[in-house]
Amino acid sequence: MDRETIDPLEIIEQAESLWPHNTHAVEDPAVSEAVQYALSKPTDAPNNVALLRRAGKHSSRVRRLFDVVFGKAMLWSDFDFFEAPCDRCLGDIQPQHSLWVPAGATVVEVHMCADCRVQVDALLTDLVWD
Numbered sequence: 105m106d107r108e109t110i111d112p113l114e115i116i117e118q119a120e121s122l123w124p125h126n127t128h129a130v131e132d133p134a135v136s137e138a139v140q141y142a143l144s145k146p147t148d149a150p151n152n153v154a155l156l157r158r159a160g161k162h163s164s165r166v167r168r169l170f171d172v173v174f175g176k177a178m179l180w181s182d183f184d185f186f187e188a189p190c191d192r193c194l195g196d197i198q199p200q201h202s203l204w205v206p207a208g209a210t211v212v213e214v215h216m217c218a219d220c221r222v223q224v225d226a227l228l229t230d231l232v233w234d
């Protein structure tokens with residue numbers, strides 16, 4: 105049990121310094137929706153640490169952002185990565201692209217099909233894809 109009091113703003117700053125990219129990705133309405141959906145899913149992850157969460161229908165998977173960025177945690181399995189549907193268009197298509205989108209203390213990983221990537225890249229510049 106963690107009884108330490110941690111300033112929530114500090115956690116947000118921590119997340120921002122670990123993943124400063126793609127803050128504008130939520131300007132795409134469908135990406136924004138996928139992010140909000142991911143954040144609305146229940147999780148038993150700690151709320152006093154910056155997190156990486158998967159978007160996506162089936163998944164409520166969560167990792168500590170620090171561990172993922174510094175390679176101390178396994179990311180998702182190939183099965184999870186290529187799991188249809190696409191998080192953005194919800195089409196029954198294997199996603200091939202991954203976009204990390206900051207949302208406060210959490211970064212949401214959105215998996216997208218090739219068509220969605222083309223559409224998002226046409227709308228927004230300077231996105232960092234994985």
Ligand SMILES: [Zn+2]
Nearest residue numbers: 190193217220
């Ligand atoms: Zn798509």
